[in-house]
Amino acid sequence: xxxxxxxxxxxxxxxxxxxxxxxxxxxxxxxxxxxxxxxxxxxxxxxxxxxxxxxxxxxxxxxxxxxxxxxxxxxxxxxxxxxxxxxxxxxxxxxxxxxxxxxxxxxxxxxxxxxxxxxxxxxx
Amino acid sequence: xxxxxxxxxxxxxxxxxxxxxxxxxxxxxxxxxxxxxxxxxxxxxxxxxxxxxxxxxxxxxxxxxxxxxxxxxxxxxxxxxxxxxxxxxxxxxxxxxxxxxxxxxxxx
Numbered sequence: 001x002x003x004x005x006x007x008x009x010x011x012x013x014x015x016x017x018x019x020x021x022x023x024x025x026x027x028x029x030x031x032x033x034x035x036x037x038x039x040x041x042x043x044x045x046x047x048x049x050x051x052x053x054x055x056x057x058x059x060x061x062x063x064x065x066x067x068x069x070x071x072x073x074x075x076x077x078x079x080x081x082x083x084x085x086x087x088x089x090x091x092x093x094x095x096x097x098x099x100x101x102x103x104x105x106x107x108x109x110x111x112x113x114x115x116x117x118x119x120x121x122x123x124x
Numbered sequence: 125x126x127x128x129x130x131x132x133x134x135x136x137x138x139x140x141x142x143x144x145x146x147x148x149x150x151x152x153x154x155x156x157x158x159x160x161x162x163x164x165x166x167x168x169x170x171x172x173x174x175x176x177x178x179x180x181x182x183x184x185x186x187x188x189x190x191x192x193x194x195x196x197x198x199x200x201x202x203x204x205x206x207x208x209x210x211x212x213x214x215x216x217x218x219x220x221x222x223x224x225x226x227x228x229x230x231x232x
Contacts, residue, residue: 046225046226062220100215111158111170
């Protein structure tokens with residue numbers, strides 16, 4: 001079955017850019033039918049959707065983060081990536097990648113599966 | 125943005141109890157609702173989608189109901205492995221896709 005695995009630095013300095021990659025195994029990003037999302041969870045808090053990308057490269061972002069977020073896809077490596085610029089301590093969170101089923105209307109449905117998550121701490 | 129409100133935020137229950145968690149949307153979302161279970165240090169796991177459809181492999185003691193603005197997740201006979209935090213998520217309208225604040229089910 002499809003599995004997702006996040007990777008990237010666990011510590012980022014304030015004002016710098018957070019960069020994470022999600023590697024997909026057991027299925028191809030290029031097969032279509034799914035959106036590939038980033039979701040974060042602040043320590044002890046709830047879940048916040050950051051945005052998603054389709055294999056074609058089309059993206060959709062959370063308006064609250066849109067000015068700082070870039071999600072890209074590398075179909076040759078079966079990976080998609082997150083860049084979050086100008087980070088502050090408020091961006092400290094566990095970051096998850098997840099697959100979202102695309103419905104006939106073109107919108108994203110529920111998320112399944114999820115990666116295990118990676119904690120990113122923003123600190124000098 | 126559609127706001128999802130869960131209640132209660134936490135409660136204690138005993139093994140064998142029937143428990144119900146509520147999720148309310150700030151506007152109608154038809155049946156475009158999913159439920160997830162999250163255990164400490166783990167990623168959320170999909171339990172239910174389309175408000176009432178059980179994800180493959182999820183025990184039948186879990187069930188979901190509702191449409192429009194009011195939804196419930198019911199665990200018919202609480203097991204030890206069910207002590208966790210539960211989240212609802214709407215996918216009716218976005219951006220943004222939104223989650224409820226979570227309901228933590230603790231051992232009494």
